[in-house]
Amino acid sequence: MKFSFFHLMPYPYLPDDFDTAYDSTALTYPNANFDPALGSALYARYLDELEYADQLGFDGIAVNEHHQSAYGLMPSPNLMAAALTRRTSRARIMVLGNAIGIRGNPLRVAEEIAMLDLMSGGRIDSGFVRGIGWEYFGHSINPVKSRSRFNEAHDLIIKAWTSPELFSWYGDNYEYRYVNLWPRPLQQPHPPIYIPGAGSTETMKFCAERKYTYMSVYAPTRIVRRWFDGYRQAAADLGYVPDPERIAFSVPIYVADTDERAHAEGRRVIEWLYHKGLKQTPQMVTPPGYMSPGSLRGVLSSGMRGLGVSTYEDLLASGQAVVGSPASVADRLGTLYAELGGFGQLIGLFAIGPSTHEQVMRSTELFATEVMPVLRPLGVKAEASA
């Protein structure tokens, strides 16, 4: 099992009347509520936490991209990754990912990831995401084109990284007469790719065909199981068994010295994430064309509930958060491992809400020293199937 520490970099200082006064932490949530002095301190703190995870022996430290939101303060994950290249030395630096569906110029992403790969000595993992619904409003990108833009940007970036000669690109969304990447990435043929999946069979097939890592997003275990099985089936259809490392389970985790203390502190953190951080209207979640009618039908009939209506207890029971003492967390993750049919990477969201720096550092340390050793033997590729 490989472990990574994923930082969402939230802005946790919401007003007391947030629940009644605002639809969301994103898009229309007034930026007058952002205090630059607090924000500056948060960035310093959050980078310290990522660097600490590197020192503790996490295999990866992860950042992501979100726009116009208190949910996550990283409009540019590549800037954060750049800061990490100079202050860490062991962990892989995971950009999970660049939102290539909403980027105006995907060639810029190819360039920046290549730079990061060189700066980090080949430690970059490159995730690609479409960007979430509200970001299509916020960056004025037509959500109807989301899938098409994502696919084309992906193809262009891979070709830019791997082509040893200048080429031209003529697509539905982008046209370049001169693509001639300087610099090229250090890892060959290119940095490993991570793609989050949320049930689309098209994405499962896309990842299986390219042997990309398929990672889950917030959802109950029974639904994530369906996704992972879909990915495994897509690989089977192509005639291979995927390396467990190509399947990554991501989940919010909070560890404290005792169960009692963990729940006393963790409840507020998990509730912040699901009830405040992720609060949004249906229109923001699913702008027109963001999903195909068939996918929307699938989601609506799957019985998935809005995140905001799940209680803390529901979230724990459904595997959407893991909270407890080191022993309880190891035990619970072992159970989820079995319920999900196995996975080879665990992406833990350790800094997700109004937890203090001390709480995050302690949770991360307990996880690294007491939980990781227990789970480490799981999810390793069997020699026989190598």
Next chain:
Amino acid sequence: MAEAAPAEEFIELTGGRVHLLRGGTGEPVLFLHAAGGAGVWHPFHQALADAGFEVLAPDHPGFGKSDEFTEVDAIDDLVYHYLDVMDALGVARPHVVGASFGGWIAAELAVHSPHRIGSLTLLSAAGLRIPEHPVTDIFLLPPAKLIATLYHDPPAVPLTASPDAPPDLDAVIAAYRESTSLARFSWVPYLSDPKLERRLPRISAPTLVVAPSDDRLIPVEHARRYAARIPGARYAEVPDCGHAMYFERPAEFAAEVTAFLSAHPLAAAESGASR
């Protein structure tokens, strides 16, 4: 009075099938529906038919029962699409009436091919970019606020099923499909073509611009701008009415439109005595 039920038909084009409602006899009126009006034969349409016109009401690509026409994904594609529809229907120079989103298409059609338009009626048309009077973002409005935005006097009884009723999955999917089709043409620039305004002087047909007095979606300034830029256009306002227009004030809208159409027979337009 003419038959109340319109004929339903499909036109076969290269890119797919267009669903069309046809009612009445007389001079042809091509009616281009609003974002929410596909496949609706409203008392307003019947009033036009009753006034002696043949109303031809197609569903836009990706709306109602029309096919997607996936290659039709910008406003200029819609113009060529409707030239194809007119050719397939055999109407050389019809009256063209467009409401809201359909009004935008009608205006674009008229600047592209002024000679194909017998008369032009724009009912609170989208299409202009007036930054100081922005169009409300309908894509972000929850359903309850949408109703309050569309009506001067929002109906007490919701038009849709009660919130307690289980959601009708097919209806949700159908609405999402139409919303997707609208977004295809209008996400950005939002419900407008920044070049349209300066092209409006190309329009040569007699034109009527009608605005509801209390339009909370497309500010009345848009209709006034259309009227100011289209040569010789007549401007009318229907009082105590919201963007829902003929859904809120059917008789008043029908009266304005039928009076205008009757005053501008196509034969006169053909002879060049249109205004």
